[in-house]
Amino acid sequence: MSYDVIIIGAGVTGAAAARELSRYRLKVLVLEKEAEPAFGVSKSNSGIVHAGTQNPPSSLKGWLCVEGNRMIREELAADLGLHFVQCGQLIAVFDLADLPELETIKAEGEALGVKDMRVVDRAWLDANEPNLGPEVKAALLVPTAGIISPYRFVYALIENAVKNGAELKTSAKVAGIRRREGGGFYVEAGGRVYTTKFLVNAAGLRADEISAMAGAPTFTITPRKGEEYLLDKKREHIANHIIFPLPSKTSKGILIIKTSDGNPMIGPTAHDTGDKDDLATTEEGLAEVLAGARRMMPSVSKGDIIAYFAGLRPVAGKDFIIRHESAAPGLVNAAGIQSPGLTAAPAIAVMIADILKKQGLPLEPKDQFHRLRQRTEHLFMSSPEEARRLIAKNPAYGDIVCRCELVSAQEVRDAVRHGATTLDGVKFRTRAQAGRCHGGFCTTRILKIMQEELGRPVTELTKRGPGSEIVKDERK
Amino acid sequence: MKRRELVIVGGGPAGMAAALAARAAGVEDVLLLERDQHLGGILNQCIHPGFGLHHFKEELTGPEYADRFAALVHADPGIEVSLRSFVVKLGKDRELSYLRPGAMEDIQAGAVILATGCRERTREMIPIPGSRPAGVFPAGLAQKMVNMEGWIPGREAVIVGSGDIGLIMARRMALEGVAVKAVIEIQKTSRGLVRNVVQCLEDFGIPLRFQHRLTAIHGADRVEKVSVVRVDDDFKDIPGTAFEIACDTVLVSVGLIPENELLEMAGGAVDRRTNTPVADEVNLTSLPGVFACGNACKVYDLADSVTRDSELAGRMAAKYLGVPA
Numbered sequence: 071m072s073y074d075v076i077i078i079g080a081g082v083t084g085a086a087a088a089r090e091l092s093r094y095r096l097k098v099l100v101l102e103k104e105a106e107p108a109f110g111v112s113k114s115n116s117g118i119v120h121a122g123t124q125n126p127p128s129s130l131k132g133w134l135c136v137e138g139n140r141m142i143r144e145e146l147a148a149d150l151g152l153h154f155v156q157c158g159q160l161i162a163v164f165d166l167a168d169l170p171e172l173e174t175i176k177a178e179g180e181a182l183g184v185k186d187m188r189v190v191d192r193a194w195l196d197a198n199e200p201n202l203g204p205e206v207k208a209a210l211l212v213p214t215a216g217i218i219s220p221y222r223f224v225y226a227l228i229e230n231a232v233k234n235g236a237e238l239k240t241s242a243k244v245a246g247i248r249r250r251e252g253g254g255f256y257v258e259a260g261g262r263v264y265t266t267k268f269l270v271n272a273a274g275l276r277a278d279e280i281s282a283m284a285g286a287p288t289f290t291i292t293p294r295k296g297e298e299y300l301l302d303k304k305r306e307h308i309a310n311h312i313i314f315p316l317p318s319k320t321s322k323g324i325l326i327i328k329t330s331d332g333n334p335m336i337g338p339t340a341h342d343t344g345d346k347d348d349l350a351t352t353e354e355g356l357a358e359v360l361a362g363a364r365r366m367m368p369s370v371s372k373g374d375i376i377a378y379f380a381g382l383r384p385v386a387g388k389d390f391i392i393r394h395e396s397a398a399p400g401l402v403n404a405a406g407i408q409s410p411g412l413t414a415a416p417a418i419a420v421m422i423a424d425i426l427k428k429q430g431l432p433l434e435p436k437d438q439f440h441r442l443r444q445r446t447e448h449l450f451m452s453s454p455e456e457a458r459r460l461i462a463k464n465p466a467y468g469d470i471v472c473r474c475e476l477v478s479a480q481e482v483r484d485a486v487r488h489g490a491t492t493l494d495g496v497k498f499r500t501r502a503q504a505g506r507c508h509g510g511f512c513t514t515r516i517l518k519i520m521q522e523e524l525g526r527p528v529t530e531l532t533k534r535g536p537g538s539e540i541v542k543d544e545r546k
Numbered sequence: 547m548k549r550r551e552l553v554i555v556g557g558g559p560a561g562m563a564a565a566l567a568a569r570a571a572g573v574e575d576v577l578l579l580e581r582d583q584h585l586g587g588i589l590n591q592c593i594h595p596g597f598g599l600h601h602f603k604e605e606l607t608g609p610e611y612a613d614r615f616a617a618l619v620h621a622d623p624g625i626e627v628s629l630r631s632f633v634v635k636l637g638k639d640r641e642l643s644y645l646r647p648g649a650m651e652d653i654q655a656g657a658v659i660l661a662t663g664c665r666e667r668t669r670e671m672i673p674i675p676g677s678r679p680a681g682v683f684p685a686g687l688a689q690k691m692v693n694m695e696g697w698i699p700g701r702e703a704v705i706v707g708s709g710d711i712g713l714i715m716a717r718r719m720a721l722e723g724v725a726v727k728a729v730i731e732i733q734k735t736s737r738g739l740v741r742n743v744v745q746c747l748e749d750f751g752i753p754l755r756f757q758h759r760l761t762a763i764h765g766a767d768r769v770e771k772v773s774v775v776r777v778d779d780d781f782k783d784i785p786g787t788a789f790e791i792a793c794d795t796v797l798v799s800v801g802l803i804p805e806n807e808l809l810e811m812a813g814g815a816v817d818r819r820t821n822t823p824v825a826d827e828v829n830l831t832s833l834p835g836v837f838a839c840g841n842a843c844k845v846y847d848l849a850d851s852v853t854r855d856s857e858l859a860g861r862m863a864a865k866y867l868g869v870p871a
């Protein structure tokens with residue numbers, strides 16, 4: 071099988087690149103080692119569409135973030151049917167002596183093109199963010215920041231890319247890369263060998279290994295762990311903005327994060343770890359997150375926590391690495407995509423396309439590019455009128471499977487028909503099992519629907535791919 | 547909006563007892579809404595004996611106990627049972643909405659009884675740190691998988707918590723050939739019934755470790771092992787006592803939480819710690835005409851007591867409705 075471009079990794083970076091390249095007359099293949107897209111870093115992050123503040127004005131990630139933010143706000147969210155909420159962000163200070171630092175952040179943000187920022191005082195905060203604790207004295211308001219569901223963003227990008235002709239292979243781990251005489255690469259994945267003229271490396275935490283495999287061992291990735299704690303949806307309205315403390319030298323600090331699905335989140339920590347598979351949460355992490363969040367909002371309580379996870383930022387120095395590697399002609403790296411990679415992804419994708427073009431890949435637009443993707447239906451986001459219309463159209467939207475998050479049997483079926491093959495895939499697409507009971511009520515029902523849709527015995531169904539089977543044996 | 551005299555949310559033992567008692571007290575029109583495909587609630591998965599000793603003076607299994615009430619409910623023309631009907635909204639003036647396959651219905655109720663039962667506390671609520679592999683189940687979910695679907699979740703299990711559900715599931719898993727390595731309990735004693743400690747653990751040689759706690763779950767895709775440590779009387783870890791247990795399954799049985807999200811939505815007062823309605827008397831809520839009974843009101847050990855108190859709730863609702871006139 072021969073391709074113009076093979077993209078390694080179906081996280082947000084790879085998915086955005088695939089969609090961007092699917093505008094052109096190219097044969098594009100995405101190879102992903104996990105059972106589904108978005109199972110890497112892109113599933114475990116804060117879901118913030120950053121405005122672009124708190125990045126050095128000269129940095130690549132700074133301007134890619136501002137441009138990615140603009141693209142999501144002005145084009146992508148609507149085109150791809152995504153639930154983007156422009157709730158804005160506050161950067162809070164605990165001491166009025168720190169006000170000059172807010173002015174610096176504001177000036178640096180303006181240099182990058184961030185618009186409409188202003189410092190707000192305690193009276194404004196009392197009116198607009200009533201749950202803030204007394205320690206908070208003032209804040210910088212950044213109105214262009216917002217929130218999005220990170221995995222549904224990836225699914226939408228990849229679905230749309232596939233609709234426009236790109237191919238996706240999951241459970242296809244790239245195990246070997248060889249240069250071809252006369253240019254291009256042989257790529258071995260999932261027991262098959264593919265040929266390609268160009269390679270885009272969007273392998274997240276493994277991007278250093280992939281680059282080395284292709285002949286360019288030019289950087290290393292150090293994971294930086296972030297633990298996040300989700301609160302019950304009942305606390306949805308504790309905050310109206312994403313709230314940051316004034317950043318310290320080492321981290322953006324512990325945030326109070328609105329999420330587009332309603333559950334507020336607190337976190338993330340930021341600690342380097344040597345292990346790319348270390349996704350464990352810790353008692354120290356929980357204590358750090360709770361203390362940080364409570365300083366801004368004292369009413370946040372441990373009892374509100376319904377879920378937690380850890381994600382690893384793929385760090386390769388201070389900035390993103392997005393470049394063609396002359397040591398391996400044809401290889402374009404999109405590596406070190408730490409925060410704000412989720413936001414920057416659409417802009418990174420355009421940059422990748424540009425680099426490929428400069429390296430000789432012709433980009434001829436297709437006659438017809440399907441820019442739009444139909445929104446998937448979610449009862450929990452529907453008004454009563456919309457819910458009624460959905461149920462009238464298809465009775466199974468009235469058949470509730472997940473009672474904590476209000477997910478119907480039809481939504482679970484839709485998820486499987488859109489590519490979910492695992493329980494986590496269903497959860498990320500629909501929210502079923504993501505609520506306060508953690509699947510206590512709905513897991514068996516979801517497994518039965520998956521059995522029907524996929525035609526597989528229950529013992530073959532997994533949480534997130536081979537090895538994570540849920541049911542070990544069936545009673546005869 | 548349709549008007550109904552009494553709407554009961556939840557068709558477990560609480561909802562059924564309340565419906566029958568309200569009818570006996572003279573309420574003419576009862577609508578019983580149940581999310582599941584059958585009546586009985588949590589009892590349907592409790593296939594062990596131990597129900598009915600007080601109410602029927604004989605020992606029944608959970609489904610047998612439930613079926614006796616379900617038969618009476620179905621036989622009563624004054625009770626309309628609507629299954630697969632999930633109440634999504636309740637307002638303070640007792641207007642409610644429910645979804646069922648094919649429809650969303652809005653109703654104005656004269657009185658409402660919430661009999662929505664409990665959900666289980668989860669691993670996330672204790673919380674147990676470590677990785678998040680497959681193989682960690684709330685014990686009640688494991689019970690449903692084994693008893694209702696015939697699905698055996700694992701082969702080597704550790705159980706966290708020695709309440710009745712943890713104890714009963716230890717035995718259930720052992721009977722299915724699963725090696726139950728230990729029951730881990732942070733307290734000095736079991737919250738469960740003594741007969742369950744004896745019949746479920748001792749008879750099966752399952753070790754019960756008091757004053758121990760799980761400090762981490764390990765495993766990338768599926769559980770591989772757990773870390774355990776001994777704690778002192780102040781629940782502080784005792785240095786040098788940590789050890790590991792290899793297993794592929796962890797059942798978490800650390801208590802139940804009343805489901806009162808509907809009451810909260812309607813503006814009723816709910817205790818933030820226990821999630822129970824704030825009210826002076828059993829079965830009452832802070833909203834006039836809205837009652838809560840069974841496990842939604844408080845966590846009961848015995849279904850028989852649920853039945854007794856829920857019958858009272860049915861009569862209280864009848865009185866509120868001015869019946870008999």
Ligand SMILES: Cc1cc2nc3c(=O)[nH]c(=O)nc-3n(C[C@H](O)[C@H](O)[C@H](O)COP(=O)(O)OP(=O)(O)OC[C@H]3O[C@@H](n4cnc5c(N)ncnc54)[C@H](O)[C@@H]3O)c2cc1C
Binds near residue numbers: 081101295409
């Ligand atoms: C705690 C935390 C919070 C964050 N919060 C935010 C935020 O609020 N806003 C924001 O903009 N950014 C945020 N980020 C950053 C953001 O999540 C990342 O920048 C982004 O997800 C990176 O996406 P990616 O596609 O490059 O990597 P990934 O999502 O990891 O994708 C790489 C993919 O490559 C696959 N892969 C690896 N090796 C191979 C192989 N050999 N063969 C085939 N496939 C392979 C992996 O399985 C994976 O799916 C956060 C990150 C963390 C950790």
Ligand SMILES: Cc1cc2nc3c(=O)[nH]c(=O)nc-3n(C[C@H](O)[C@H](O)[C@H](O)COP(=O)(O)OP(=O)(O)OC[C@H]3O[C@@H](n4cnc5c(N)ncnc54)[C@H](O)[C@@H]3O)c2cc1C
Binds near residue numbers: 559
């Ligand atoms: C594992 C376990 C073992 C037990 N063992 C024993 C024993 O050995 N002996 C004993 O006497 N007792 C035992 N009990 C206790 C007893 O079973 C419970 O106390 C009793 O079932 C509680 O009854 P309930 O009707 O309040 O709740 P449930 O039985 O939980 O019923 C609640 C019902 O409400 C429905 N519902 C919830 N929300 C909605 C909504 N929004 N819309 C519509 N319907 C809704 C649910 O689907 C459910 O059917 C056990 C309990 C458990 C969990």
